[in-house]
Amino acid sequence: MALAEEPHAHSHDIRQEMRELEDKGEIKIQRVVGPYEEVEVAHGIKKKIPTTHLYQHKSCGQCTNLPGVPASSMYVYEQLGIDYLNDMEHTSCTAWNYHASATNNLVSLAAAAVRNWHRVYETGYNLDVHCVTSFGNYQEMRHLLVTKKEIRDEVRKIMHAIGRELVIPEEVVHNSEVMYVLRDQIAAKAKYRFDGLRAVDHIGCHFYKIMNDDVIGGAKPIVVRELGKTLGFDVQDYSKWFHCCGFGFRHILVNREFTRSALRVKLQAIQREVDPDVILVNCTGCGTTIDKNQWIMKAVGENYSYPALFHSQIAALSLGADPYKVAGINFHATPVEPVLKKVGIL
Amino acid sequence: MAIDFGDLKVYERMTQDPRFEDAYQGCLSCGTCESLCPAGQFYDYNPREVVEATGRADEAELRNWLENKIWYCAQCCSCKFRCPRGNSAADLVMILRDIAVEKGWAKEALEKYTRILKTILTVGNQLSPDMIAPDFFPDWGPRVAEMSKHKKEWRAELGIPGLMPIDRSWAVPAHVIKELLDIWKLSGAMDRVEATNPFLVELAWDNIEEALEDEKQAAEASHT
Ligand code: SF4
Ligand code: SF4
Numbered sequence: 001m002a003l004a005e006e007p008h009a010h011s012h013d014i015r016q017e018m019r020e021l022e023d024k025g026e027i028k029i030q031r032v033v034g035p036y037e038e039v040e041v042a043h044g045i046k047k048k049i050p051t052t053h054l055y056q057h058k059s060c061g062q063c064t065n066l067p068g069v070p071a072s073s074m075y076v077y078e079q080l081g082i083d084y085l086n087d088m089e090h091t092s093c094t095a096w097n098y099h100a101s102a103t104n105n106l107v108s109l110a111a112a113a114v115r116n117w118h119r120v121y122e123t124g125y126n127l128d129v130h131c132v133t134s135f136g137n138y139q140e141m142r143h144l145l146v147t148k149k150e151i152r153d154e155v156r157k158i159m160h161a162i163g164r165e166l167v168i169p170e171e172v173v174h175n176s177e178v179m180y181v182l183r184d185q186i187a188a189k190a191k192y193r194f195d196g197l198r199a200v201d202h203i204g205c206h207f208y209k210i211m212n213d214d215v216i217g218g219a220k221p222i223v224v225r226e227l228g229k230t231l232g233f234d235v236q237d238y239s240k241w242f243h244c245c246g247f248g249f250r251h252i253l254v255n256r257e258f259t260r261s262a263l264r265v266k267l268q269a270i271q272r273e274v275d276p277d278v279i280l281v282n283c284t285g286c287g288t289t290i291d292k293n294q295w296i297m298k299a300v301g302e303n304y305s306y307p308a309l310f311h312s313q314i315a316a317l318s319l320g321a322d323p324y325k326v327a328g329i330n331f332h333a334t335p336v337e338p339v340l341k342k343v344g345i346l
Numbered sequence: 347m348a349i350d351f352g353d354l355k356v357y358e359r360m361t362q363d364p365r366f367e368d369a370y371q372g373c374l375s376c377g378t379c380e381s382l383c384p385a386g387q388f389y390d391y392n393p394r395e396v397v398e399a400t401g402r403a404d405e406a407e408l409r410n411w412l413e414n415k416i417w418y419c420a421q422c423c424s425c426k427f428r429c430p431r432g433n434s435a436a437d438l439v440m441i442l443r444d445i446a447v448e449k450g451w452a453k454e455a456l457e458k459y460t461r462i463l464k465t466i467l468t469v470g471n472q473l474s475p476d477m478i479a480p481d482f483f484p485d486w487g488p489r490v491a492e493m494s495k496h497k498k499e500w501r502a503e504l505g506i507p508g509l510m511p512i513d514r515s516w517a518v519p520a521h522v523i524k525e526l527l528d529i530w531k532l533s534g535a536m537d538r539v540e541a542t543n544p545f546l547v548e549l550a551w552d553n554i555e556e557a558l559e560d561e562k563q564a565a566e567a568s569h570t
Contacts, residue, residue: 060515064473071504088508088517091470091526099421101459102443102452103542104466106364108535115525136423148364158532162525209423244384248420254458255418256485262384262420295487325503330496333489 013045014214017146018168026152027145030121030169037181042213048171049181050126054084057116059131060092061284066291068328069284070130072316073175075326079319080185085125090116095137096285100250106144110151111158113141118164127169128178132283135174136206142168143211174207176282176311177216180223183230183315191320192345193232198276200238201225202245202266202290204283224311228280231318236276240269246293247285263293267304277339279306280314292333307336317345349413349451356408360400360441369437373397379425379435389418393425393435400438408442416442417455450541460543467539467550470518470526474511475501520557527554 021027034053038046054077062069077084094104094112104112117138120127129135145152145168156166179186187193201224208215215221225235246262248255270276281287290308297304313327323329323345329336340346360366379393386392396415399407419439426434446452466472480491493500501510508517527550530536540547 058516060471060473063471063509063515064475064478067501067504067506067509070509071506074506086507088519089522091518091522092466092472092515094466094472094526096472097459097462097466099440101456101462102440102447103456103459103463103538104530104535105444105448105533105538108530108533111529111533112526115529144364151364154533158529161532162528205422205424205427209427212427242382242424244420244422244424246384246420248384248422250417250455250459251420253462258385258388258418258420260485261388265384265387292483292486292490295489296485325505328500328504330500331493333487333493335489 013043014143014146015045015170018170021146026166028165028167030117030127030167032170033124033126039177039181039216041215042218045213047214047216049173049177050128050171051178051181052083053125054082054128054178055120055123055125056084056086057090057120057127057129057131057134059134059284061096061133061288062130065284065288066310066328066331068326068331069287069310069312071326071328072310072312072321073130075316075321076179076182076186076312076319079189080182084128085123087119087123089119093131093134093137095133096249098137099133100253107151107154107158109137110141110145111155113138114145114155114159114166114168115162115164117169118159118167120169121167126173127171128173128175130175130284132174132204132207133285135172136204136210138172139211139214142172172214174282176223176227179311179315180216180227183227186227186315186318187230190231190318192318192343194228194314194318194343195232197233197278197339197342198274199228199233199235199278199280200241200270200274200276201228201235201280202241202286204281204286205244207283224280224282227311228314231314233278233280233314235280236274238269238273240266243269245286245289247289249285252285252289259289260293260296263289264297264300264302267294267297267306268302270306271304276306277342279308280311281308282311290334294334305334307332307334307339309336349409351409354449356405356412356442356445357400357403359445360408360438363441363444365437365441368432369434369441370397370400371431371433373401373433374431376430378428378430379433382424382428383435384422384424385418385420391415391418393419396438396442397433397435412442412446412451416446447538447542453542456542460546463539463543463546464549465514467527467530467546468523468553469514470523471515474514476512520554520561524554524558527551
């Protein structure tokens with residue numbers, strides 16, 4: 001563990017390097033707008049997490065499979081009086097396709113990222129990314145654009161051709177990081193608490209394993225578990241917390257037996273060591289994999305029914321959101337109802 | 347199907363990728379990546395081997411990976427996160443996948459990806475609710491079948507603007523999709539689609555022409 005926690009050759013203070021590139025006129029930085037909270041990440045660096053003017057950068061996987069997740073995010077902001085924008089003029093980040101098939105090349109991936117960032121910049125809102133795949137990709141694309149001149153030059157050319165500029169956000173922020181800094185505000189207004197429910201968390205690999213220097217909590221991310229604890233969950237440790245859920249980008253579609261096998265390793269450890277009421281998640285791919293693949297485990301004589309609940313869903317439900325019309329629990333394959341009955345939400 | 351590599355030097359081509367200098371920094375052969383790799387648990391696959399083969403510039407072994415093994419990786423990046431040298435088997439695999447697709451050697455691996463590509467190139471999203479059909483996901487159980495049946499009304503109940511369509515994840519407008527297509531064209535990504543799914547390229551441009559026309563007409567109608 002000690003070695004893994006040391007900075008990699010590719011971890012660095014990207015913000016300083018961005019400022020230097022901006023001084024040379026190579027890029028434009030979109031600075032955080034309005035109030036923010038500073039939270040420490042690697043090397044003592046402070047990451048600014050904006051708490052208003054939040055551009056809802058939606059996730060195609062969430063909007064398709066579990067649309068109650070983005071709906072919950074927007075509900076939480078409404079309840080707390082926080083300004084947000086649900087804009088349609090961003091595309092998918094296309095990183096799922098890239099990691100699955102490589103049919104889009106690296107430059108197209110970086111250019112798709114910058115196009116979306118530039119759109120966020122022209123609205124004057126702060127980037128609030130719903131998806132962990134997009135979040136990890138945007139962190140990696142920011143790293144490559146800042147450190148590799150050839151990618152920067154190619155992307156700048158493409159941006160000019162489509163009438164945009166090479167803008168990079170000062171902070172790439174995930175929705176679960178925003179909910180983490182808002183956790184006390186959410187708890188103060190909560191209509192329901194989850195006291196008495198046991199939980200484990202599973203953090204999306206691309207939240208912290210692609211770029212390891214911009215993560216709240218360091219080598220073991222804390223955003224979801226701390227939000228969960230603040231709302232009353234008894235969040236427990238388990239040995240396979242680091243283990244990939246099995247999503248695998250291509251595997252969930254074309255090598256499904258791998259997805260099920262890898263998830264089974266995780267579920268077995270969770271059942272043996274904790275047997276919780278819920279699994280708390282922040283990642284589109286993991287949430288989908290964990291939610292959708294428990295039923296089929298009956299085929300190997302194993303019974304699991306651990307609802308996968310996202311950070312935004314627990315926040316919204318605690319604030320009194322309708323479980324169906326906001327949190328969208330009807331879209332879940334693993335039933336959420338029994339758990340909500342336990343705490344009086346249903 | 348064996349690949350005809352011609353005169354391609356795989357190692358040399360890998361070193362030209364901008365990610366290479368981060369991804370390979372000398373291997374200790376410690377086995378950390380091997381011990382935590384989920385793909386290695388279920389396939390004849392070991393991330394240490396691709397890193398070591400890179401270190402040796404082992405052309406035969408790199409070709410072997412390029413032919414098949416690269417498609418087993420789950421891209422979880424656990425290897426990258428825990429490697430004491432900061433190597434990334436995940437990125438070496440992506441560099442090799444890039445080569446395979448660029449050269450048109452990935453037809454088999456991409457066989458079931460046509461629908462995803464079509465979705466990106468026609469609606470600007472990678473997924474859409476109408477793709478979650480029970481006959482494609484029977485292993486997801488009865489609640490998903492129910493959801494599929496009620497997808498329109500349940501989405502309407504959520505009442506989130508832009509989340510009603512079922513042919514895309516959210517209502518990405520045509521002029522935005524056009525920008526994404528231009529990006530794919532200018533970056534050379536469209537050439538890769540041409541190499542694997544030529545009919546999709548034509549379909550994408552035809553579709554966007556029509557969608558832009560519809561958008562223009564709708565804008566004019568709303569003005570009058
Ligand atoms: S963890 Fe790193 S150093 Fe160890 S075997 Fe894997 S690539 Fe080599
Ligand atoms: S990214 Fe690929 S090689 Fe690395 S640990 Fe995950 S599955 Fe294994």
